[in-house]
Amino acid sequence: MPRLNHFSSRFTFLLGLLASTQTFAADSEKVLNLSVEELLNVKVTSVSKKAQALNDAAAAVFVISNEDIKRAGATTIPDALRLAPGLDVAKIDANKWAVSARGFNGRFANKLLVLIDGRNAYTRTFAGVYWEAQDVLMEDIDRIEVIRGPGGTLWGANAVNGVINIITKHTSSTQGGLVAAGGGDQEQGFGGFRYGGKLAEDTTGRVYVKGFKREQNSYSNGQPSGDQWDKVQGGFRVDSRLNAQDELTVQGDLYQANINQNVVIPQLSQPFSSLVNDKAFANGGNLLSKWQRTLSPTSSYTLQAYYDYYNRDDAVIKEARNTLDLDFQHRFALADRHDFIWGLGYQYSLDNVLSSPVFQVDPKSRGTQLFSSFIQDEIAVIRDTLWFTIGSKFEHNDFSGFELQPSARFLWAPHSQHRFWASVSRAVRTPSRGEENFTTLVNVTRPQQTQAGFIPPVAAFVNNSPAFSTEHLLAYELGYRTTAIDSVSLDLTLFYNNYDSVRSVSQVGLTPGFPIVVNSELTNEYSPKTYGAEVAVVWQMLDWWRWDANYSYLRTDLSGAPFNQLAVSPQQRFSLRSSLSPWRNIDFDAWLRYVDPNSTISSTGAVTIPAYTTLDLRVAWRPEVKGLELSVTGQNLLEDRHLEYLQESFTLPTAVNRGVYGKIAWEF
Amino acid sequence: MRFLRAKRRFGLCLVIGLAIAVDVIAVEPVDEEILLAAITHKFAEFTTWPESVDKQTQLNLCVVGDNPVQQAFASINGAVVEGKTLKLINMSRLTNLEICQILFIDELKPSVLLQVVEQIKDLPVLTMGKGQAFLDGGGMVGFEKKDDKIQMHVDLRPVEKARLKISSLLLKVANVRGGP
Numbered sequence: 001m002p003r004l005n006h007f008s009s010r011f012t013f014l015l016g017l018l019a020s021t022q023t024f025a026a027d028s029e030k031v032l033n034l035s036v037e038e039l040l041n042v043k044v045t046s047v048s049k050k051a052q053a054l055n056d057a058a059a060a061v062f063v064i065s066n067e068d069i070k071r072a073g074a075t076t077i078p079d080a081l082r083l084a085p086g087l088d089v090a091k092i093d094a095n096k097w098a099v100s101a102r103g104f105n106g107r108f109a110n111k112l113l114v115l116i117d118g119r120n121a122y123t124r125t126f127a128g129v130y131w132e133a134q135d136v137l138m139e140d141i142d143r144i145e146v147i148r149g150p151g152g153t154l155w156g157a158n159a160v161n162g163v164i165n166i167i168t169k170h171t172s173s174t175q176g177g178l179v180a181a182g183g184g185d186q187e188q189g190f191g192g193f194r195y196g197g198k199l200a201e202d203t204t205g206r207v208y209v210k211g212f213k214r215e216q217n218s219y220s221n222g223q224p225s226g227d228q229w230d231k232v233q234g235g236f237r238v239d240s241r242l243n244a245q246d247e248l249t250v251q252g253d254l255y256q257a258n259i260n261q262n263v264v265i266p267q268l269s270q271p272f273s274s275l276v277n278d279k280a281f282a283n284g285g286n287l288l289s290k291w292q293r294t295l296s297p298t299s300s301y302t303l304q305a306y307y308d309y310y311n312r313d314d315a316v317i318k319e320a321r322n323t324l325d326l327d328f329q330h331r332f333a334l335a336d337r338h339d340f341i342w343g344l345g346y347q348y349s350l351d352n353v354l355s356s357p358v359f360q361v362d363p364k365s366r367g368t369q370l371f372s373s374f375i376q377d378e379i380a381v382i383r384d385t386l387w388f389t390i391g392s393k394f395e396h397n398d399f400s401g402f403e404l405q406p407s408a409r410f411l412w413a414p415h416s417q418h419r420f421w422a423s424v425s426r427a428v429r430t431p432s433r434g435e436e437n438f439t440t441l442v443n444v445t446r447p448q449q450t451q452a453g454f455i456p457p458v459a460a461f462v463n464n465s466p467a468f469s470t471e472h473l474l475a476y477e478l479g480y481r482t483t484a485i486d487s488v489s490l491d492l493t494l495f496y497n498n499y500d501s502v503r504s505v506s507q508v509g510l511t512p513g514f515p516i517v518v519n520s521e522l523t524n525e526y527s528p529k530t531y532g533a534e535v536a537v538v539w540q541m542l543d544w545w546r547w548d549a550n551y552s553y554l555r556t557d558l559s560g561a562p563f564n565q566l567a568v569s570p571q572q573r574f575s576l577r578s579s580l581s582p583w584r585n586i587d588f589d590a591w592l593r594y595v596d597p598n599s600t601i602s603s604t605g606a607v608t609i610p611a612y613t614t615l616d617l618r619v620a621w622r623p624e625v626k627g628l629e630l631s632v633t634g635q636n637l638l639e640d641r642h643l644e645y646l647q648e649s650f651t652l653p654t655a656v657n658r659g660v661y662g663k664i665a666w667e668f
Numbered sequence: 669m670r671f672l673r674a675k676r677r678f679g680l681c682l683v684i685g686l687a688i689a690v691d692v693i694a695v696e697p698v699d700e701e702i703l704l705a706a707i708t709h710k711f712a713e714f715t716t717w718p719e720s721v722d723k724q725t726q727l728n729l730c731v732v733g734d735n736p737v738q739q740a741f742a743s744i745n746g747a748v749v750e751g752k753t754l755k756l757i758n759m760s761r762l763t764n765l766e767i768c769q770i771l772f773i774d775e776l777k778p779s780v781l782l783q784v785v786e787q788i789k790d791l792p793v794l795t796m797g798k799g800q801a802f803l804d805g806g807g808m809v810g811f812e813k814k815d816d817k818i819q820m821h822v823d824l825r826p827v828e829k830a831r832l833k834i835s836s837l838l839l840k841v842a843n844v845r846g847g848p
Contacts (some may be wrong), residue, residue: 027698028743031706036841039707043816045697052736056760244782294779297762297787333763384758416735416742483735543697 073633085550101162152405184661280314298333701740733774
């Protein structure tokens with residue numbers, strides 16, 4: 001009979017109708033007849049709750065926990081992001097990454113918004129993220145929320161294909177010390193120290209410092225690629241409860257990095273391009289303050305202000321940027337069924353960019369403003385069962401003027417184990433400073449003597465254009481989440497993205513000479529479409545053995561755009577992770593990933609990156625000493641090296657090397 | 669012989685009895701939420717509400733928590749305690765807190781928790797939550813997981829303020845604050 005029950009429960013799941021509550025029912029029956037004394041003697045577990053919790057958002061949300069990051073052995077934020085379904089994370093070289101969701105990836109990918117504790121990591125210079133500049137003490141990450149699909153209504157422009165929210169722990173949960181150190185062949189050496197303490201009755205704080213030195217990778221012929229780098233970063237955070245209603249957070253970070261890279265710099269005279277062994281320098285810092293007032297269980301407001309500075313000095317670009325940002329948000333319930341949230345924002349960003357052999361910049365310095373506001377109402381149409389969320393962002397920026405980003409979302413919870421959601425949203429990607437004020441010498445081909453005759457050198461310039469404007473997206477999404485099978489949760493999302501006015505490059509002139517100069521201009525002529533599916537499954541097979549699998553399918557329809565002008569992300573990605581703890585003090589983790597071929601746009605045209613499969617393994621041991629953990633992690637173990645991406649211009653194809661590192665972490 | 673058989677039978681009963689006990693208590697750990705739901709059931713049984721509530725035929729059990737928590741508490745929905753039917757209410761939004769006789773809070777930001785407690789402090793609502801921090805925030809009963817078992821903490825001051833009485837049957841196995 002039990003077996004039959006089991007079978008039938010799976011059958012009902014397949015029909016998507018009813019839920020199996022067998023274990024729950026059996027367990028409840030057992031414990032309900034016990035006395036209080038007996039109840040307090042029952043051993044409890046909470047592992048299945050983590051696997052069974054369903055997200056109540058009407059969006060494709062995936063949460064990466066601190067534990068996930070630790071057990072994956074991720075040493076960088078982009079590596080941690082590989083844990084999420086639907087994210088396209090590719091390492092360009094030791095110090096550069098391309099990260100995007102649902103297509104159009106690139107080192108200068110411009111459709112993803114990244115926030116670290118509410119601070120925008122996105123740069124106006126190219127409407128993307130310098131991933132090598134973004135870091136936190138990985139042990140202090142509370143979680144990373146990954147939202148695929150448009151998040152413009154709440155988060156603003158450029159949250160076109162996704163939002164990444166990196167949230168660090170409250171200082172009350174990082175009390176005491178942490179020392180972490182280790183090293184290996186690729187991760188040559190790293191160390192981190194954090195100390196948290198109580199500063200006053202209701203005030204806690206922490207300080208940290210971290211640093212690392214990472215080894216260079218290789219070109220496909222095995223030659224070293226000169227991309228080694230090192231970085232040191234430190235920071236602090238203080239959280240204070242001022243009274244029963246008010247909380248204040250102040251935090252800040254400072255970093256500096258020495259980045260080595262081999263870059264190909266084009267030039268108009270002989271030999272038309274040169275390979276520069278560049279020693280780049282980057283530094284920056286930020287200071288953020290957040291004040292939260294909780295007026296009632298259903299009403300609160302937040303005021304946040306931050307200042308962010310970064311400076312980058314390399315052979316391709318020399319720039320410095322100062323950003324000041326103010327945000328206000330108010331949330332309140334109205335008339336039982338409405339949950340409103342509205343906000344106002346202002347940002348001022350002042351930069352200073354020097355012209356280089358690659359970029360001609362005019363004006364050299366520019367200060368730009370961004371005004372924004374948003375309102376959203378979550379309406380409980382049927383209490384605890386059906387919600388309708390409608391809202392819009394309204395913003396004005398100095399590049400494209402007024403922008404509107406509305407969205408409408410449904411969430412239906414017919415049963416505690418099932419969630420269905422659907423959404424339609426509009427998002428925009430506003431032009432960057434680079435697109436509006438830079439002229440780029442993308443490439444100069446060398447002269448060639450062929451059988452057909454002599455081919456003179458050709459220099460390709462891309463000029464900014466006043467006509468270049470905002471890119472638009474209309475996105476449709478459908479989602480389903482369930483925990484109908486015991487200890488399994490499944491999250492499925494389908495999407496269709498209809499883009500309009502996407503950046504294109506149109507040739508506008510040709511000047512004969514030596515080299516021949518081809519001038520092009522930025523235009524908005526492409527209307528690509530993408531569609532696909534993302535599936536994430538968690539199976540808590542046993543209390544001490546968990547499986548995480550995800551699969552993403554993405555089709556890119558360039559709709560007439562030439563193949564060599566838009567990057568096409570991998571069609572399929574697959575990730576399978578096993579987290580095994582056979583004893584309380586031993587962890588054994590394995591992580592297998594497969595990525596389909598993708599095409600990237602280099603200065604000489606489209607390049608296809610072959611598919612790859614890779615495996616990471618980690619073993620950890622916690623000896624009897626409290627808070628101590630020793631671990632060994634192997635990354636990219638299946639091959640000596642593999643290529644994941646090729647930057648749009650200036651760098652040579654660099655393969656990611658296999659690496660092994662050991663780590664000691666002690667919390668005291 | 670007969671004595672021996674009886675002894676054997678007794679032994680067999682003991683083994684089966686032990687096996688059942690072991691099955692429940694030692695071998696298979698139970699989901700924390702299910703156990704908390706069962707303990708909440710005991711509180712519904714051994715708490716006395718003021719007269720206004722006492723006349724009702726229904727006890728509203730409001731639960732703030734995600735789907736695994738709601739699911740665990742569904743096991744005691746509809747149970748009859750002291751002539752009253754327990755009715756599970758999913759508090760997906762923190763509105764209408766005054767309709768609750770029991771309010772179980774799985775997880776809330778400390779600042780929001782303070783406001784919840786503030787809003788119902790004079791009402792006859794038995795508040796239950798996680799850890800001693802729940803009591804620090806003004807809650808009545810806090811459950812803490814220690815060595816894979818559940819410990820109970822009770823603060824009698826808010827209990828008395830809300831005109832509730834918790835039976836000594838429960839208090840004798842709890843860590844009590846604010847007692848006489």
